[in-house]
Amino acid sequence: MSRILVTGGAGFIGSHVASALVSRGHQVTVLDDLSGGFTENVPHGATFVNGSVVDHALVERLFDEGGFEHVYHLAAYAAEGLSHFIKRFNYTNNVIGSVNLINAAVNHGVRTFVFTSSIAVYGASPVLPMTEDTPVHPEDSYGIAKYAIELELRACREMFGLDFVVFRPHNVFGPGQNIGDRYRNVVGIFMNQILQGRPMTIFGDGTQTRAFSYIDDVAPVMAEAIDVPAALNQVFNVGADTPYSLNVLARRIASAMGVEPDIVYLPARNEVQDAHSSHDCLREVFGDRPHVSLDDGLARMAAWVRTHGARSSVTFRGIEIEKHLPPSWRS
Numbered sequence: 001m002s003r004i005l006v007t008g009g010a011g012f013i014g015s016h017v018a019s020a021l022v023s024r025g026h027q028v029t030v031l032d033d034l035s036g037g038f039t040e041n042v043p044h045g046a047t048f049v050n051g052s053v054v055d056h057a058l059v060e061r062l063f064d065e066g067g068f069e070h071v072y073h074l075a076a077y078a079a080e081g082l083s084h085f086i087k088r089f090n091y092t093n094n095v096i097g098s099v100n101l102i103n104a105a106v107n108h109g110v111r112t113f114v115f116t117s118s119i120a121v122y123g124a125s126p127v128l129p130m131t132e133d134t135p136v137h138p139e140d141s142y143g144i145a146k147y148a149i150e151l152e153l154r155a156c157r158e159m160f161g162l163d164f165v166v167f168r169p170h171n172v173f174g175p176g177q178n179i180g181d182r183y184r185n186v187v188g189i190f191m192n193q194i195l196q197g198r199p200m201t202i203f204g205d206g207t208q209t210r211a212f213s214y215i216d217d218v219a220p221v222m223a224e225a226i227d228v229p230a231a232l233n234q235v236f237n238v239g240a241d242t243p244y245s246l247n248v249l250a251r252r253i254a255s256a257m258g259v260e261p262d263i264v265y266l267p268a269r270n271e272v273q274d275a276h277s278s279h280d281c282l283r284e285v286f287g288d289r290p291h292v293s294l295d296d297g298l299a300r301m302a303a304w305v306r307t308h309g310a311r312s313s314v315t316f317r318g319i320e321i322e323k324h325l326p327p328s329w330r331s
Helices: 012-023 056-066 087-109 141-160 185-194 219-227 246-257 281-288 294-308
Strands: 003-006 027-032 048-050 071-072 112-114 163-169 201-205 235-239 265-268
Touching: 003 056, 003 265, 012 027, 012 141, 012 219, 012 294, 027 056, 056 219, 071 087, 071 141, 071 294, 087 141, 112 141, 112 219, 141 163, 185 201, 185 246, 185 281, 201 246, 219 281, 235 281
Parallel strands: 003 027, 003 071, 027 048, 071 112, 112 163, 163 235, 201 265
Antiparallel strands: none
């Protein structure tokens, strides 16, 4: 049993990782400011601390008291498209907050720092699927922030001997997701719109492709990382292998929710057209494991959202740049 800090552990992916760590017998402390998560997501058996990674005094106090051997850092504001318009907020939360944790990890002798990055670091790759060796060209402020922390962890490994594991998940969905977030997590957005009797909204023509990853294909392998020596100081893509267009996704979600597809197309926004990654490196280190198909995953999530009901969609307060902000995000 190890003492582990999980940031963002009341959020979607973080809560599933925290739950997997608890089930593996670890002593887990969850740090979350509840800006995108919910206390109901915190797994039974974990200690919950309401606070932000941006609060360096709180972070230091937690490390002083917690004696953490490992850190899982999942706290982030992960809205890729919106990050263009909230740069200060993005870098404060996703860079400065991460640096607070890295400083504390080095100063307190943490053994492993497990960081949740994103395939947003790749940007628009001319070659698909993207591998861990694909050159990175992030096209939004969120992806830039994530890659900055990847570089920082490599530097800390060289300078201080802090071992790390980096995961680059993509388009993850499943129970516990904040379906009221209008800026990220398209599966949740579509299901929430259906619950509210509204059409599903797609930016552009819907031909954009992504590989949509069910949470059970992502969280358990991340929880195992600290127990797999070959994973140390490596970067792994993690998620589903098969890409689908947003048009196909919308039809599959409508079927899972038991309704006819009703889609409204909005003006295209600045985003990568096609993105999906290879997971050969993950399989080589962690072994082959079963995957949940898109339709099975959507069915499981649809059952969950019907039970929990729709969530109000809240407009982000604090837009820093108005130029080119999509009109549908203004109110």
